[in-house]
Amino acid sequence: xxxxxxxxxxxxxxxxxxxxxxxxxxxxxxxxxxxxxxxxxxxxxxxxxxxxxxxxxxxxxxxxxxxxxxxxxxxxxxxxxxxxxxxxxxxxxxxxxxxxxxxxxxxxxx
Amino acid sequence: xxxxxxxxxxxxxxxxxxxxxxxxxxxxxxxxxxxxxxxxxxxxxxxxxxxxxxxxxxxxxxxxxxxxxxxxxxxxxxxxxxxxxxxxxxxxxxxxxxxxxxxxxxxxxxx
Numbered sequence: 001x002x003x004x005x006x007x008x009x010x011x012x013x014x015x016x017x018x019x020x021x022x023x024x025x026x027x028x029x030x031x032x033x034x035x036x037x038x039x040x041x042x043x044x045x046x047x048x049x050x051x052x053x054x055x056x057x058x059x060x061x062x063x064x065x066x067x068x069x070x071x072x073x074x075x076x077x078x079x080x081x082x083x084x085x086x087x088x089x090x091x092x093x094x095x096x097x098x099x100x101x102x103x104x105x106x107x108x109x110x
Numbered sequence: 111x112x113x114x115x116x117x118x119x120x121x122x123x124x125x126x127x128x129x130x131x132x133x134x135x136x137x138x139x140x141x142x143x144x145x146x147x148x149x150x151x152x153x154x155x156x157x158x159x160x161x162x163x164x165x166x167x168x169x170x171x172x173x174x175x176x177x178x179x180x181x182x183x184x185x186x187x188x189x190x191x192x193x194x195x196x197x198x199x200x201x202x203x204x205x206x207x208x209x210x211x212x213x214x215x216x217x218x219x220x221x
Contacts, residue, residue, distance in 0.1 A: 032207070032208045034209065042214070042215075043200055043212035043213060043214055043215050044153070044200070044212050045211075045212070046209055046210075046211065049207065049209065087152070087153075091208055096141065096158065096160060096204075097155060097158070097168070098208070098210055100145075100152045100153040100154075101152060102150065102151065102152035103152060
């Protein structure tokens with residue numbers, strides 16, 4: 001079993017739609033969680049950290065469910081510019097390494 | 111912008127030749143990382159450093175070595191490049207609350 005699992009997609013949605021991605025992780029000792037965004041042929045960029053109580057940044061909402069060991073990302077009112085690959089990232093229970101999922105690809109069409 | 115640069119940005123080399131990739135940061139971060147990214151595998155950690163001359167292996171370290179003689183520079187060396195090392199290589203630094211920020215990447219093709 002992979003340490004971090006994501007549905008690779010692609011998710012094809014129209015502009016204005018709401019889309020949700022889930023991610024599961026296997027290490028119950030993981031303490032830090034993130035969503036990164038990666039555009040084609042570019043480096044990953046931090047989208048948001050995920051906190052236990054859930055957190056929101058504009059159109060983006062992240063949730064953490066420790067009991068079920070999954071993380072979610074909700075994007076409301078999708079924009080064409082949201083088209084990218086979204087990487088789920090967790091730490092390995094220690095503070096010096098992060099484990100990256102293989103990503104979920106989102107394509108927003110007009 | 112986390113002030114991370116990588117060089118070269120693109121490289122084509124032949125099997126068996128040594129290759130060194132450089133990562134440079136300007137903000138004095140203690141931790142630095144080298145990853146490779148391949149289709150279907152995501153980002154995989156090669157080596158990382160937790161200070162000058164302090165390094166440790168990641169999950170895919172075979173065939174790679176690293177050196178960190180200054181805080182700002184972290185070098186990745188492929189001692190004898192193989193075609194399986196064709197990949198995109200990303201350097202990263204660790205910032206606050208375990209977040210990592212990445213350099214622009216190096217595309218390496220080993221023929």
